Amino acid sequence: MGYVRTAGMSTAARRARRRAAMVIVGLLAVLGLALLVALATMQGWFGLGDGETDESQTTVAVPTPTLEAEDVVVNVFNSTGTAGLAGRASDGLTARGFTVDGVDNSDADIEGPGQILHGASGAEAAQLLADALPQEVELVQDEREDESLDLVLGEAWEDLPAAEDTDAEQTGEER
Known part of the structure; x- marks a missing residue:
């Protein structure tokens, strides 16, 4: 073995x-x-x-706005049957320092106060415009390449108060 x-x-x-x-x-x-x-x-x-x-x-830094109202270019469109609504809105925006490039009618069907149409590069300008309006409007991003904005006024849009009235409200003054 x-x-x-x-x-x-x-x-x-x-x-x-x-x-x-x-x-x-x-x-x-x-x-x-x-x-x-x-x-x-x-x-x-x-x-x-x-x-x-x-x-x-956990600290979050809030970015400081880099735009002023005079840097924002807005086109105002009236989608309602009310004549002169876009013209009055453009006058109110101009009094607040915004640059209004064009005023026209639109065949869009907007049920609320309005919409702000903007491209990706115009998001900050759209937010600045929305903050300047007394009514809450919808921000809608589209495919445009520039920083221009379109404010389309809807059925629930109310005329902007005079610029002096909004300044007094923001500072807390009585008229």
Whole structure:
């Protein structure tokens, strides 16, 4: 008898089986550790940042407006049957410092007070115009490339108060 055979498997087969089991256990341990780190990060137990405190990470800087009313070019369109509505609105916008490029009628069907149509580059100007109006108008982004705006007046549009009246309201003065 040159060699003694062990019952069952050969030594090489047992080593291979043990190696495979250790690889699987190692992969499961790494996966569990990664899951634990992801969970801890999501729960805020620790961060992967540059060592700043939580207070500085929650601070949000509000951008300062870079536009003034005179920098905004507006086209005013009347989509109602009321004659002269766009002309009166353009006069009110001009009194507030906006540049009115054109006044015309529109066949759009706007049910609310109105819409401000703008392109991606005119979003800030559209918000500035919307903030200057006493009524809440809908901001609608379209495909235009320039910064021009279209104010389309709807059925619920009310004439703008005189510019002096809005200045007095903003400063809290009585008339």
